Amino acid sequence: MAIRDIIKYPSKVLKVKAKPVSVVGDEEKALIKDMWDTMYFTKGIGLAAPQIGVSKRIAVINVTGDKKDELVVINPEIVKRSGRCDIEEGCLSVAGVNAHIDRYKNITLKYLDISGQVRKLQASDILAIVIQHELDHLNGMLFIDRINSLKRKLLMWRSKVGVKSSQRRRKI
Ligand code: NI
Numbered sequence: 001m002a003i004r005d006i007i008k009y010p011s012k013v014l015k016v017k018a019k020p021v022s023v024v025g026d027e028e029k030a031l032i033k034d035m036w037d038t039m040y041f042t043k044g045i046g047l048a049a050p051q052i053g054v055s056k057r058i059a060v061i062n063v064t065g066d067k068k069d070e071l072v073v074i075n076p077e078i079v080k081r082s083g084r085c086d087i088e089e090g091c092l093s094v095a096g097v098n099a100h101i102d103r104y105k106n107i108t109l110k111y112l113d114i115s116g117q118v119r120k121l122q123a124s125d126i127l128a129i130v131i132q133h134e135l136d137h138l139n140g141m142l143f144i145d146r147i148n149s150l151k152r153k154l155l156m157w158r159s160k161v162g163v164k165s166s167q168r169r170r171k172i
Contacts, residue, residue: 002034003041004052009094009142018048018055018138020075024116028058032072032114035060044092046130046172048137051093059134063126071121073111076135079120080108087129089143090171096159101146103129126170133172143172 007013021028031054039047039060046061061071083105090098107128109121123131133143144152 002037004034004038006038006042006092007051007053009091009144011093013050013053013055014093014137014142015140016050016055017140018050018057020057021112024074024112024114028056028074029114031056032058032060036070039092042092042171044171046134047092048134050137050140057138059131059138061127061130061134063130071127072114073109073131073134074113074116076109076111076131076138078104078107078132078135079110080106082106085125085129087126087170089129089133091133091143092171093137094142094144096162097144097155099143099147099151099155101129101133101143103132107131130170130172 031049035047035049035052038052045063046059048059049056057075059073059076061073062069081104084102085105086100086102088098089101105128106124109123109131111119113119136143
């Protein structure tokens, strides 16, 4: 078990487009294990590899906390999208900031699972949102990049002066 440090905004690695994984080998499997340990330890519901400083297209997701809902996505790609929705998102890499982000409500995701098999998954609502948040991380984008700069400045200021944010926030 290895809990890794979460890379925080404004670190540069969070702005880099992560590299596709060609083979899911021992190194990737060990990384994924550390990602689970780190995500559960920090009480997140999703974590992308760049958030622990590894620029690979891998994310782990569990929106319920139940073992059976664990999802590992490697080289994820959204192939279908429809509808709109939003929740108040937070991010393990951006302390104290929460914001409603406009996302697709329904997506179809193509990805490799941990055994390297190509999979397709249809996801809606919170699961679809978390997947989109993680895909942003893999593309070097943070959720705060999706809000206008004035609102972003206000949110960052509020987090610095310690204005209490919603308890319902989900750290992704
Ligand atoms: Ni995040």
